[in-house]
Amino acid sequence: MSDKAKIVDGLQKIVTDLSQQADGHAIQSRIFASQGFNKLADKYAEHADEERGYVKQCIDRIIDLGCDVKLEAKKEAPVCKDALEFVEYDLQVSKDGLAWLAGLIECAKDDLTTFGILSDYYKDEESDMYWGEQQLELINLIGKENWYASLM
Numbered sequence: 001m002s003d004k005a006k007i008v009d010g011l012q013k014i015v016t017d018l019s020q021q022a023d024g025h026a027i028q029s030r031i032f033a034s035q036g037f038n039k040l041a042d043k044y045a046e047h048a049d050e051e052r053g054y055v056k057q058c059i060d061r062i063i064d065l066g067c068d069v070k071l072e073a074k075k076e077a078p079v080c081k082d083a084l085e086f087v088e089y090d091l092q093v094s095k096d097g098l099a100w101l102a103g104l105i106e107c108a109k110d111d112l113t114t115f116g117i118l119s120d121y122y123k124d125e126e127s128d129m130y131w132g133e134q135q136l137e138l139i140n141l142i143g144k145e146n147w148y149a150s151l152m
Contacts, residue, residue, distance in 0.1 A: 010104040020074040022051035091132030
């Protein structure tokens with residue numbers, strides 16, 4: 001498989017998986033808002049919007065590369081009522097995604113436009129991972145109940 005084909009396959013995977021993740025973050029945002037966790041609701045609503053922006057960039061890049069974009073089936077993802085459970089889940093998604101994304105970025109190193117898009121996305125995901133880790137550390141310091149109170 002050529003580098004271009006690998007890059008397009010990777011961009012398509014981002015389109016499919018990240019649009020699912022954005023929908024999941026939008027759903028979680030509404031759940032957290034209904035529970036009174038407004039700070040967390042706002043964070044995940046903003047995060048969903050950011051992810052949709054990366055999806056659009058990847059779609060545009062696939063088209064620019066002369067390839068077809070697919071609307072693929074998306075696998076079911078969990079919806080959590082417990083904020084801590086979701087932060088732990090989302091942290092693992094970030095860790096797994098970053099490991100995969102690093103390989104795609106390496107493949108795109110000679111395609112500077114794609115490299116730039118993927119690098120920006122990587123930095124955003126890395127920031128999300130650090131935020132999740134920070135939340136778990138905060139819970140260890142102040143306790144779960146105090147952490148929940150801080151989200152209101």
